[in-house]
Amino acid sequence: GQQLNQSPQSMFIQEGEDVSMNCTSSSIFNTWLWYKQEPGEGPVLLIALYKAGELTSNGRLTAQFGITRKDSFLNISASIPSDVGIYFCAGQLPTNAGKSTFGDGTTLTVKP
Amino acid sequence: NAGVTQTPKFRVLKTGQSMTLLCAQDMNHEYMYWYRQDPGMGLRLIHYSVGEGTTAKGEVPDGYNVSRLKKQNFLLGLESAAPSQTSVYFCASSYASGIAYGYTFGSGTRLTVV
Numbered sequence: 001g002q003q004l005n006q007s008p009q010s011m012f013i014q015e016g017e018d019v020s021m022n023c024t025s026s027s028i029f030n031t032w033l034w035y036k037q038e039p040g041e042g043p044v045l046l047i048a049l050y051k052a053g054e055l056t057s058n059g060r061l062t063a064q065f066g067i068t069r070k071d072s073f074l075n076i077s078a079s080i081p082s083d084v085g086i087y088f089c090a091g092q093l094p095t096n097a098g099k100s101t102f103g104d105g106t107t108l109t110v111k112p
Numbered sequence: 113n114a115g116v117t118q119t120p121k122f123r124v125l126k127t128g129q130s131m132t133l134l135c136a137q138d139m140n141h142e143y144m145y146w147y148r149q150d151p152g153m154g155l156r157l158i159h160y161s162v163g164e165g166t167t168a169k170g171e172v173p174d175g176y177n178v179s180r181l182k183k184q185n186f187l188l189g190l191e192s193a194a195p196s197q198t199s200v201y202f203c204a205s206s207y208a209s210g211i212a213y214g215y216t217f218g219s220g221t222r223l224t225v226v
Contacts, residue, residue, distance in 0.1 A: 006154075031212040042116075042202050042217030043155075050212075088154065092212040097162050098143040099170070100215065104154035 006089050006103030014111050019076040021087060021106045029091030032065050032072040033100065037086040046087075047074070079110050114138050118203050118218035125193045125225045133188040133221050135203030142208035144186040145170075145215065146178060148199040155202065161186055162208065193225045 006023045013019060023032070031050055035043035047058050049065035049072060056063055062075045072089055086107050090100040116137045125131055135144065142163050147155040157170030159178040167178045175197060177189045186205075190197060200222050204215035 033212065033214045035214075035217075040219070042204070042219050043215075044217070045214035048212065048214050090214075094212070097160065097168070098206050098208060098212065099145070099157060099160060100212075102147075102155040104152065 004089060004091060004101055004103040006106055008106060009104070010107040010109070012109045012111065013079055015079060015081060017079055019079055019083070019108060020073065021089075022071060022073045023089030023091075023103050024071045025091055025101075026070070027091075028069040029101075030069070030094050031092040032063070033090040033092065034061075034063050034072070034074050035088045035090065037088065037105070039085070043086075043088055076108075079108075081110050081112055084108060084110050116203055116205055116216050116218035118201075118221050120221060121219070122222045123224070125190075125223065127194060127225060129193050130189070130191050131193065131223075132190075133201055133203075133223075135186045135188070135205075135218060137184055137186075137203075137205040137216070139205065139216065140183070141205035141216070142183075143206045144180065145204045145206075146176070146186065146188045147202045147204065148172065149202060149220075150199050158188065158201075193223075195225045197223065198225045199223060 034046045037043040047063040054065040060077045064073045086105040089103040092100045145160040146158040161180040164183040203218045
């Protein structure tokens with residue numbers, strides 16, 4: 001089946017630093033999604049990408065849909081303490097009953 | 113507020129006991145999903161439904177059953193709980209569309225089987 005490799009597994013950074021994380025797949029996806037999960041809550045959708053090469057921003061977050069359609073990147077600029085959480089990538093195909101394949105997550109810790 | 117509601121939020125079961133987790137959404141979403149989340153293993157799909165009266169197996173369906181008698185509700189049942197089913201369970205829903213809009217997740221049910 002499809003598998004997503006998300007890296008890094010965890011990050012410990014200082015407040016104000018920029019963050020980069022990525023997701024790679026053995027298969028092509030038509031949609032890439034990025035979620036954030038805060039402690040004790042379910043994941044919340046941050047950004048959705050629908051086209052190869054697409055670059056989309058949401059505040060300090062920027063995500064890109066890789067040209068090969070097998071990867072995606074998420075960048076967070078000028079991190080703040082409330083950025084703490086687990087970030088998940090997910091890939092989706094249009095004919096797959098809406099099922100997403102999730103990466104294992106990147107745990108982000110921001111030190112004030 | 114509109115969204116996905118899961119009940120209960122916490123539960124402790126003894127091995128062999130049964131229970132049902134309830135998921136309710138008020139967004140008129142066609143698709144609903146049950147995931148389990150374990151440390152270091154991300155989110156794994158247990159069962160899903162593409163509409164009222166339909167269900168299908170996901171990646172890790174063994175030991176679980178589901179029902180979708182009403183469009184807004186998706187029930188996850190454990191007939192005979194085992195310690196390996198200790199996990200955090202998330203329900204999610206989404207629109208049925210050729211373009212993915214992403215999932216709306218509930219806040220989870222933390223289940224411990226002793």
